[in-house]
Amino acid sequence: MMGLLRRVAAVLGVAALCWTTGCAGFWVAVGSSSGSTTTPTNDYVYVVNATAQTLTGFAVTGTLPAVSGSPYTLGFTPTSVAVNPANTIVFVSGSTSTGNGVIYAFSIGTDGALSTLNNGYAVSSGFEEVSMDISPDGQWLMGLNANNESLDEFQITSSTGELSVPTTNVYTTLMTGTPVASQVKVAPDGNFVFAALGTAGDMVYQLTTSTGILTPLSPLPPISGTSDNALAVSSGSTYLYIARSGQNGGLAIYTISSGGALNSVSGSPLAAGSQPTSVVVNTAGTNIYVANQNAGTTGTISEYGVVTSTGAVSILSPSTITTVSAPWALAVDSSGDYLFSISRAGTPNLTMYSYDSTYTGQLDFASSDPTGTGPVAIATTH
Numbered sequence: 001m002m003g004l005l006r007r008v009a010a011v012l013g014v015a016a017l018c019w020t021t022g023c024a025g026f027w028v029a030v031g032s033s034s035g036s037t038t039t040p041t042n043d044y045v046y047v048v049n050a051t052a053q054t055l056t057g058f059a060v061t062g063t064l065p066a067v068s069g070s071p072y073t074l075g076f077t078p079t080s081v082a083v084n085p086a087n088t089i090v091f092v093s094g095s096t097s098t099g100n101g102v103i104y105a106f107s108i109g110t111d112g113a114l115s116t117l118n119n120g121y122a123v124s125s126g127f128e129e130v131s132m133d134i135s136p137d138g139q140w141l142m143g144l145n146a147n148n149e150s151l152d153e154f155q156i157t158s159s160t161g162e163l164s165v166p167t168t169n170v171y172t173t174l175m176t177g178t179p180v181a182s183q184v185k186v187a188p189d190g191n192f193v194f195a196a197l198g199t200a201g202d203m204v205y206q207l208t209t210s211t212g213i214l215t216p217l218s219p220l221p222p223i224s225g226t227s228d229n230a231l232a233v234s235s236g237s238t239y240l241y242i243a244r245s246g247q248n249g250g251l252a253i254y255t256i257s258s259g260g261a262l263n264s265v266s267g268s269p270l271a272a273g274s275q276p277t278s279v280v281v282n283t284a285g286t287n288i289y290v291a292n293q294n295a296g297t298t299g300t301i302s303e304y305g306v307v308t309s310t311g312a313v314s315i316l317s318p319s320t321i322t323t324v325s326a327p328w329a330l331a332v333d334s335s336g337d338y339l340f341s342i343s344r345a346g347t348p349n350l351t352m353y354s355y356d357s358t359y360t361g362q363l364d365f366a367s368s369d370p371t372g373t374g375p376v377a378i379a380t381t382h
Contacts, residue, residue, distance in 0.1 A: 041059045041060060041061055041112070042087070042334070042381065043059065043060040043061075043333055043334050043335050043380075043381055044057055044058065044059055044060065044067065044108070044112040044380065044381045045057070045058050045060060045064075045331065045333065045340055045350075045378065045379070045380045045381075046058075046081055046083065046090055046378070046379050046380070047081070047342055047350055047371040047372070047375050047377070047378050048074070048078035048079075048080070048081045048092055048094075048375070048376060048377050048378075049071075049078070049371060049372030049373055049374050049375050049376070050077050050078060050079070050094075050374040050375075050376045051372075051373035051374030052071070052372035052373040052374060053073065053074045053075065053076060053077055053078065054071040054072060054073055054074060054372040055070075055071065055072045055074055055078065055081070055090070055092055055106075055114070056070050056071040056072070056371040056372050057070045057072075057112055057113070057114060058070070058112075058350070058369060059111075059112050060333045060334075060335065060337075060338060060352075060380075062366070062367070063367045064350065064352060064367050064368075064369045066369075067111060067112035067113045067114070068109075068111055068112075068113040069113050069114070070113075070114075071371070071372050072114060074092065074094070074104070075096075076094045076095060076096045076097070076102060077094045077095050077096075078092050078093065078094035078376065078377070079093055079094045079095070079128060079129065079130045079376060079377065080092070080093045080094075080129055080130055080131050080132045080143075080376075080377045081093075081132070081377045081378065081379045082132040082133060082134055082141070082379050083108075083134075083379045083380065083381055083382065084134050084138050084156065084158070085134060085136055085137070085138045085382050086138055086158065087108060087334075087381040087382055088107060088108055088158070089105050089106065089107060089108065089117065089156075089158070089161045090105070090106045090108060090114060090379070091103055091104070091105055091106075091123075091132060091134075091141065091161070092104050092106070093128065093129035093130075093132055093143060094128065095128045100125060100126065101125070101126055101127040101128030101129070102122040102124065102125050102128075103122060103123055103124040103125075103129065103132075103143070103154075103163060104116070104118075104122055104123065105117040105118060105123045105160075105161025105162070105163075106161075107161070108381070117160055117161035117162075118160055118161060118162055123160075123161050123162050123163045124154060124163040127143065127145055127150070127152050128145065129143030129144060129145060129152060130144055130145075130182075131143070131144040131182065131183040131184045131377075132144075132184065133184050133185050133186045133193075134156070134186065135186050135190050135207065135209055136186070136188060136189070136190045137190060137209050138156060138158060139155060139156060139209060139212070140153060140154070140155060140156065140186075140207070140209065140212050141153070141154040141155075141156055141163060142154075142184045142186060142193055143184065144182070144183065144184040144195055151184065151193070151195055151203070151205070151214070152165075153165065153166060153212060153214060155212060166211070166212040166213075182195075182196040182197060182198050182227075182228065182229050182230060182231075183195070183196045183229070183230045183231050184196075184231075185231040185232065185233055186207070187233045187237040187256070188233060188234075188235055188236070188237050189236075189237040190207060190209050191206060191207060191237065191260070192204060192205065192206055192207060192217075192237070192256065192260050193205040193206075193207050193214060194231050194233070194240060196228040196229060196230060196231045196242065197222075197228065198227045198228060198229065199222055199226070199227045200222050201219055201220045201221045201222040201223070201228060202219060202220040202228050202231075202242065202262075203216070203219045204216070204217040204218065204219055204220070204260050204262065205217060205260075206260050217259075217260040217261070218260075218261060218262070220254075220262055223247075223248075224247075225246045225247035225248075226244055226245065226246035226247055226248065226249055227244065227245045227246050227249075228242050228243075228244050228252070229242075229243045229244070229245055229276060229277050229278075230242070230243040230276070230277060230278045230279050230329075231243075231279065232279045232280050232281050232288070233256075233281075234281060234285060234306075234311070235281065235283075235285045236285075237256060238255065238256055238311065239253060239254065239255060239256060239265075239311055240253070240254040240255075240256055240262060241253055241279050241281065241288055242254070242269075242279070243272070243276035243277060243278060243279040243290050243291075244269055244276065245274070245275050245276055245277075248269065249269060249272065249274075249276065250269035250270050250271045250272040250276070250290075251268070251269050251270045251271075251272050251276070251279065251288065251290055251302065251304060251313070252264070252268050252269040253265040253268040253269070253270070253313055254268070255311075265311075265313075270304065270313060270314075270315055271302075271315065271319070272290045272292055272302040273290070273292025273293075273294050273299075273300045273302055273320060274292060274293070274294050275292060275293035275294060276290045276291065276292050276293075276302070277291050277292070277293055277327070277328055277329065278290070278291040278327070278328065278329045278330040279291075279330070280330045280331060280332050280339065281306075281332075282332055282336065282339065282355065282361070283332055283333075283334075283335075283336030284336055285306060285308055286305065286306050286308060286360075286361060287303065287304060287305055287306060287316075287355070287360075287361035288303075288304040288306060288313060289301050289302065289303055289304070289330055289339060289363070290302040290304075290330075291327035291328065291329065291330050291341060292320070292327070293326045293327070293328070294326060298322050298323065298325070298326075299322075299323045299325060299326035299327045299343070300320040300321065300322055300323060300327075301320060301321050301323060301327060301330070301341065301353075301363060302315075302319060302320050303315075303316040303318075303319060303320065303321065303361060303362060303363060304316060304361075305360055305361055316359065316360065316361060316362060318362070321353075321362070321363050323341060323343070323351065325343040325345040325346030325349070326343055326344065326345050326346075327341040327342070327343055327351075328341075328342050328343055328344045328375065328376070329341070329342050329375075329376075329377060329378050330378075331378045331379060331380045332380065333380050333381075334380060334381050334382050337354060337355070338352050338353060338354055338355075338366060339352070339353045339355070339363060340352055340353075340378060340380065341353070342371065342375040342377075342378050343375070344374065344375065344376070347370045348368040348369050348370045348371075349370060349371055349375050350368060350369050350370070350371045350375070350378075351365070351367075351368045352365075352366045352367045352368065353365060353366055354366045
């Protein structure tokens with residue numbers, strides 16, 4: 001199957017159809033998961049749950065009190081969630097009961113509580129994004145389409161959350177294989193966009209932030225017997241980290257040149273657990289963490305140290321921590337003090353870890369909470 005990755009040239013900026021048609025609707029708060037409300041912290045984490053069709057928010061205070069009104073009923077099956085760099089908007093993508101892809105936008109209040117934007121209607125309709133990321137200037141939202149045939153690019157109207165599609169650049173790729181939609185990531189410097197395509201390898205684009213133009217660069221071709229499932233980029237945008245499963249899987253590390261060329265680092269990939277599904281870099285850039293499903297056994301998170309002066313990565317000792325259940329996705333908070341893990345199996349399905357300085361980045365359990373049934377994606381404020 002040819003893995004085509006092209007920017008879609010026609011997505012509705014504002015969905016004007018009513019919810020009863022399956023294309024738009026109102027997002028209704030149905031009460032708090034814990035009965036608690038929060039005081040402002042400017043540090044929040046949001047989880048979307050596919051089975052429950054909810055969005056749950058928590059304040060990061062050392063514990064995880066639910067934000068006011070949480071969990072919120074979405075009325076559609078969510079697939080991904082993203083927070084803009086200004087910490088003013090949460091975007092949630094998914095599909096309606098009729099199979100129509102949608103993106104909704106919600107404003108973030110001073111206490112982390114959410115309210116609908118665009119009068120409760122979808123800000124985009126027609127495409128289901130399984131992964132979203134936003135450029136550091138807050139202008140461009142990148143979405144990896146569910147059928148993995150397109151990288152959808154939207155321009156964000158910051159005051160309303162409305163999305164529109166630029167009319168520049170239609171392109172195809174040279175990827176082959178049977179791709180599995182995985183993750184899109186914008187580099188912290190805003191110059192590049194990376195897309196992990198599972199068994200079809202990885203795509204690289206140069207982003208011109210002033211215009212939104214995406215220029216395809218040399219991709220990472222697929223490697224037989226492997227799947228590239230998730231991405232992270234170092235804070236200096238000089239290294240790409242890939243959670244790779246299959247033969248010779250683990251944490252794959254590539255240098256990123258000024259022109260966007262990727263070159264494998266000697267000794268890469270480093271060992272991880274089986275079925276790695278997510279990878280993140282902590283705020284300080286000193287540690288990397290990989291979530292491992294470890295099918296049939298208890299899940300783990302692999303831990304790595306980074307020498308910031310050289311970029312060298314090493315496996316910590318102990319190399320992993322055992323999680324309550326198989327971790328699906330990871331995120332780090334804006335304070336730099338915590339790492340979060342969501343799990344599709346078992347409850348509580350949101351776990352917060354702190355960093356043990358004694359062990360140079362070893363994770364320590366801090367708190368946990370139920371988020372709803374079937375968590376599929378997590379996002380934090382910046």
